[in-house]
Amino acid sequence: MKQGLGTQLRHLIELLDGAVQQSYVDAGLDYRPRYTPVMRVLAQRQSATIGQLAELAGITQPAATQTVALMKKEGLLLVAAGGEDGRQRVVRLSPRGEAMLPRLQACWQATKRAADGLDAELAFPLSECLAQAIAVLERRSFGERIRAESKQTPPTP
Template sequence: MERDIIEELGSLALATRLKNLSERLAKDVSQIYKESELDFEPRWFTLVYALKEGEELAVTELSSMLKQTHPAINQVANVLVANKLVNERKDEADQRKRLLRLSTKGEKLVSHMSDLWGQIKKANDELLDESGGILLESLDKVEEALDNKSMYERIRSFQA
């Protein structure tokens, strides 16, 4: 039998397992987008979804709403702007503030994707049910625990 180092590592490989799981899910969803002839990447989803109601939002607001870093939001926004799915402008009151809104092309794409997103949700729900149905609750608890004490702080406490 082949050695499973990730399994051997247990909790030491937590970040690796989460990353691997994310990549597996994104790969399959990406394949579905391609087969559906949709020019869309899974990593764009949360930002596009946040903008889907037509609201104009600042990168800082999106960063907070999506629990992602400002640079990560900017990186995805740059790609979406380059693909003409999102329009950007500077806030007149604060030129440092970058405001984003779905373009007409982006709105059209979202309208074509709504049914597919519903199917992806059903598939996710099925997967979560098959796995015991507690993953999201567990992730909520892990995120809350990290909000209270970061991994950095936890590791440093063992070094003191």
């Protein structure tokens, strides 16, 4: 039986994230793959607000907020009030986070080379397929597509 799209995507994420997580363990890092978008932004900028992190990392604001909270709890980030009224939260790397950067960057380079190798073995590069799927879904969401199909399918008794 052919697996559904959601099942295939979850399995793919398990295969990729599990290997990436293991690469951090092998490098002696206590670090989660989900931290990488935030860490990459802060490796290039001294600080950023949660909104800026979300935009620059290409993640949602709730995801940025949750990730920052986890990273702060693990001592990787420092968070301070900012903005004119103090309601914005300004995020920067802690000394511990900064100290991890060289080993993280080595892991990221190895991961990039492995991803490029995977793309080279596929008939259609996974990175291109994912970028195309994201662009198409940003134009018309999967929820809209499901609702449209639900209207066309009569309910089964």
